[in-house]
Amino acid sequence: MNQALGLIVDDEADIRELLEITLSRMGVRSEAAASVAEARDQLARHSFKLCITDMRLPDGSGLDVIAHIQKHCPQTPVAVITAYGNAEAAVESLKAGAFDFVSKPVDLGTVRKLFDAALKLGSPPSPPATASGVELLGNSPRVQQLRALIARVARSQAPLHITGESGTGKELVARMIHQRSPRAGGPFVPVNCGAIPTELMESEFFGHVKGSFTGATRDKAGLFQSAEGGTLFLDEVADLPLHMQVKLLRAVQERAVRPVGAELEIPVNVRIISATHKNLSELVRDGAFRQDLYYRLNVIEVQTAPLRELGDDIPVLARYILQRLSAEAGFETAPAIDSAAMQRLRLYDFPGNVRELENILERAVTLCDGQTITVEDLALRDDPILTPPHAASGKASLPEHMQDMERQAIREALEKARYNKTRAAQLLGMSFRALRYKIKKLDIE
Template sequence: MVSSAKPRILVTDDESSIRSALREILEFEQYEISEAASGDEAFEKLQAESFDLLLLDIKMKGMDGFELLEKLNEARLQLPVIMLTGHGTIEMAVQATRLGAFDFLQKPPDLNRLLITVRNALDKGTLVKENRKMRRNIPQLSEIIGNSEAIQHIKSTIAKVAPTDARVLITGENGTGKELVARSLHEQSRRSGEPFVEVNCAAIPTELLESELFGHEEGAFTGAVSQRIGKFEQAHGGTLFLDEIGDMSLQAQAKVLRALQENTIARVGGTELIRVNVRILAATNKDLRTEIQEQQFREDLYHRLNVIPIHVPPLSDRREDIPLLARAFLRQMATKDIVFEGKSFSDEALEKLQRHDWTGNVRELHNVVERLGILSGGAVITAEDVELMAGPVSKSATDGNQGMRDLLEDYPDFQSFKDATELIFVKYQLDKYQWNISQTADAIGIQRSHLYNKIKKFNLKR
């Protein structure tokens, strides 16, 4: 990942012999080296010049390493930092990690350990720069769009949770926008300047997932011709998003749990424990409590991940957001392709989109809007265009009078009609309040015990 130009490293130590030894080693490895004899000198150089990595002694006269690290954070001078010390303690290592250091090495450092750590730190720094560049250059719908009560609740939760390091478990059907929630949490966090690394646990074969997450050493298995840095290390200092975590094997779950408990990992085929500082966000379209009952998911890992639950509702439960989403998608596409410039929706077209059966949720809506924008004949996308290219509307989304007539036809006696409508009402309210029993009971004006009885009566499940 290191670019072809020589990476620039600033070596900061108040002992000239240490600086000279490090310079000799690193220049032999084709790195460009500068030196600083104090924290103050290092800070001046970092403000005046661009460096890819800082090797920083902790114990120095004047400003020590920890003080310099704090000053760099305040000045938002972001680069990987490897701390060096002759008298290391666990407390020092913890403090260095808390202040954002990439790693912590004893002096004199083992040569192989030093070179591997330098390479990994430079790789991480390159990944951070690429993330920033992508965020600047790619037009995205970065905000969560919608005025529905469910979306307002999600936005409020993100605003409260994002500044913390609390783990979040995001649930919802495929295509509802779980990744967008995860990215919003990262962008509004203190780690926003660090990497956002995503792993789709369902897309990676089980036998390769551990290597993907934790990396591997050279020769760890057939085909491991060189050392590989895993996603946990790539996300050091930032956020690791484990998408579709319900599809992770039990063996991988055990290793992830250990990493969360100890904040350390070991690469496949390696014995060295590597400290990692990552925030974990996870998402799934499965009911993990059912998976636990079927012994397909570890209950202890579930409780580690589910500190803050966020449920993203299906598009059919927030139809009032569809016009906003459709217009926003069209605007986004117009920034990337001239085909979409000047296109708009008629009111009737938006109404027909609201009545469509969106089994693929927001992702399907995005695809349909793209199809309409390309294939519709005029500047205004009409209801006829929607009917032709999006398919029939959902029976459940037809107008209220027709829906009521269907109920009257299906349930001719009073008790069955009453039960059917009560079931629809209770399920709607439970989903609306994300199955918070107290909130739901208060909102609909019944006691919690009565609501529990109705859940049991209708055999309702989240």
């Protein structure tokens, strides 16, 4: 079996020797180059599984090496060595195509993790994890472009930011990137930044040591430590208060966190993927989001498409969701959607995107006859039958009035049936399933 070959580009002999020894202990042979010209010559003569280059070289920079690799051997992952604290150079190298970077003085533990990730990038890709539902459905141009972008950015270790409206599948995209990356064997840790109380944020993100504050009865690992070797997904990152933005910036830049009450920082090996439905650049302009953090998180940007732009994919999505909902409810077969109802879905603007489609179909499954979903079963919010012209006037709309009447009738039936839902459904002339849905929808206790 041929031994993997790595390329080390650095004009300092002692660093070349250190990296050569590290690679050899990992079973990887290496070739060395002290300049951009020598690196190009080596790349022309050999096929490398990985490359690591210093940013400052006698006849150019690491960016020149990255550009050459991107053009002539794009399958070779390249990492960059940057000067300590030079965050701008690190970001610039990641945007140029480097999959990762390491700062001087070079830490061998960090380098070994970097080399290990690079070698995994050269391995045959594992099949998509469709069994867990982590897959994009549809064949519209927007979906195909997004799939191709996911495949490309999965090779990088750079921080990545996903933008898009609520309900467009930003977490799904983040999971796909994770599962197609060298970090697939590590954890994927999602966190909704807007759901953590402000006073607990630092402890939740970075952990704490026993006795650091009232109630800290034991040491606790934070989200960064929980995601070690994997991906930390920061959903709704725009909701972070400014004081936490400062601490997050340091953690991203230094790749280390300090638990609350601890004296020393702990190195962490985590890829950050962030997301928000808000416009971060506008928040930066308004002073609500730090510009330096924005540039560190938004090294690579991925945008999800709203459902209204994926009309041809709506039938595929609808049938998939119906199959899942029916399986969860224990039905033998999923109801069909008649042609008029499907056309109505294709013309609907879906302000809530895929999440709204799921809610509409869940309601329709409950209201339909069990065999076929009709336009009436969809009960879309902009249907002229359900939303009369005077609804926008500020007066109670017909749907709201009907809901009040339904709520009152259900409460009376429940009282009459002594809160036996099966008996109450019979009194109301509806199925038990439909009553259960109505109770949930109308928030009846």
